[in-house]
Amino acid sequence: xxxxxxxxxxxxxxxxRKLNKKDANQILKIRTDKExxxxxxxxxxxxxEDAENFIVRAENGVHEGEIIFWGITLKETSKVIxxxxxxxxxxxxxxxxxxxxxxxxxxxxxxxxxxLDCVLDYGFHKMKLKIIxxxxxxxxxxxxxxxxxxxxxxxxxxxxxxxxxxxxxLNI
Numbered sequence: 001x002x003x004x005x006x007x008x009x010x011x012x013x014x015x016x017r018k019l020n021k022k023d024a025n026q027i028l029k030i031r032t033d034k035e036x037x038x039x040x041x042x043x044x045x046x047x048x049e050d051a052e053n054f055i056v057r058a059e060n061g062v063h064e065g066e067i068i069f070w071g072i073t074l075k076e077t078s079k080v081i082x083x084x085x086x087x088x089x090x091x092x093x094x095x096x097x098x099x100x101x102x103x104x105x106x107x108x109x110x111x112x113x114x115x116l117d118c119v120l121d122y123g124f125h126k127m128k129l130k131i132i133x134x135x136x137x138x139x140x141x142x143x144x145x146x147x148x149x150x151x152x153x154x155x156x157x158x159x160x161x162x163x164x165x166x167x168x169x170l171n172i
Contacts (some may be wrong), residue, residue, distance in 0.1 A: 082102030097133045154167060
């Protein structure tokens with residue numbers, strides 16, 4: 001496998017960068033926020049150690065070429081306000097999955113949209129992906145609205161644990 005340097009990305013307002021241990025408090029804040037986690041089934045984070053372990057897993061996934069996981073920060077600060085990733089790669093058909101979250105204080109400001117545009121551009125133009133999928137709980141109206149506004153189309157539904165999830169695809 002060819003290793004490339006981690007792709008830090010920038011938009012007009014945002015810096016998308018690699019997570020580090022200094023981000024553990026913010027990751028804990030994101031991963032324990034009731035609004036952020038209500039549409040996903042993940043183990044509940046209870047401590048800073050849980051957040052640190054998450055960061056280590058993300059770093060390992062990046063190192064192994066399994067995921068590109070960015071912390072979303074505003075350019076004027078280094079504080080992580082959300083995350084976005086490309087992962088679950090299928091190299092045979094040039095497909096990957098995208099995932100993102102954002103602290104509620106930053107909802108409705110176009111930040112998720114701006115970060116998503118940047119990562120989609122990176123995925124399609126730099127990684128040469130042909131399909132990017134987004135999976136979301138069908139009750140997560142904001143995520144569905146964002147995905148459909150970006151051109152994603154609903155392809156299917158499936159049950160994950162107790163949640164009904166929608167599969168959305170964007171292809172070029």
